[in-house]
Amino acid sequence: MKKLFKYILNTIPRPLLIKLSYWVRPLITFAMKGTKFTDPIDGKSFRSFLSYGYAINRENALSPSTFSLERHRLLWLYLQRETDFFTKPQKVLHFAPEQAFYKRFRNQKNLDYTTTDLFSPLADVKADICDLPFEDNSFDTILCNHVLEHIPDDTKAMQELYRVLKPNGMAILQIPQDLERDVTFEDDSIVDEKERTKIFGQYDHVRVYGLDYFEKLRSIGFTVKEEAYTTTFSKEEIEKYCLMDGEIIPVCFK
Numbered sequence: 662m663k664k665l666f667k668y669i670l671n672t673i674p675r676p677l678l679i680k681l682s683y684w685v686r687p688l689i690t691f692a693m694k695g696t697k698f699t700d701p702i703d704g705k706s707f708r709s710f711l712s713y714g715y716a717i718n719r720e721n722a723l724s725p726s727t728f729s730l731e732r733h734r735l736l737w738l739y740l741q742r743e744t745d746f747f748t749k750p751q752k753v754l755h756f757a758p759e760q761a762f763y764k765r766f767r768n769q770k771n772l773d774y775t776t777t778d779l780f781s782p783l784a785d786v787k788a789d790i791c792d793l794p795f796e797d798n799s800f801d802t803i804l805c806n807h808v809l810e811h812i813p814d815d816t817k818a819m820q821e822l823y824r825v826l827k828p829n830g831m832a833i834l835q836i837p838q839d840l841e842r843d844v845t846f847e848d849d850s851i852v853d854e855k856e857r858t859k860i861f862g863q864y865d866h867v868r869v870y871g872l873d874y875f876e877k878l879r880s881i882g883f884t885v886k887e888e889a890y891t892t893t894f895s896k897e898e899i900e901k902y903c904l905m906d907g908e909i910i911p912v913c914f915k
Contacts, residue, residue: 702733732908734904739912746802747771807837811865823883832914888910
């Protein structure tokens with residue numbers, strides 16, 4: 662099943678995959694139930710999670726029930742335990758909404774929730790992140806996770822995120838990041854898709870972010886908290902929730 666699932670993930674276009682997943686997810690959830698690993702988003706447990714990855718295949722990365730990845734589960738736990746996201750009334754803008762979050766955030770009565778993306782069938786507003794159709798200082802919270810690595814002009818995208826965030830608002834801007842790399846790497850001359858996947862992690866990524874990502878956000882105007890949140894968990898919890906040990910959450914404020 663794992664090999665079949667990997668093949669599907671790497672061949673079916675993402676918008677179609679999102680639609681198909683609503684049909685197949687209950688079957689996978691039933692087939693893989695167990696007690697070893699737990700998805701904190703819905704509390705369901707499994708004997709294993711699904712493998713996932715393009716250039717590098719990660720074992721026990723994808724939850725069978727919510728289709729959450731390591732970053733989603735870490736973000737959920739952070740929002741739940743460290744913020745008032747689930748209790749305080751607020752306007753939220755969510756880029757490229759993930760299935761693991763979409764219905765749950767939509768059903769939160771305290772959230773005035775707007776989703777946006779150019780292609781996702783889950784987006785309320787079809788918009789370019791570099792030219793957003795929202796007024797200045799519109800949103801209390803912005804979630805933009807694993808989007809900026811796809812954007813050629815990420816400086817403009819960051820400026821737009823800053824513009825539409827309210828003063829004192831919070832933006833969580835997760836990206837795939839090489840914590841061993843000091844300086845972000847990009848090279849537009851690499852056009853072969855297999856080579857791009859090898860170097861950038863996915864064929865449609867345009868850069869590999871290094872530790873200078875946080876300083877770039879600060880140069881836009883954000884106050885940035887580099888939240889090494891996995892350090893608050895025991896090794897047993899990291900294994901139980903299938904988190905990526907050492908991942909840093911960029912929590913940004915205006």
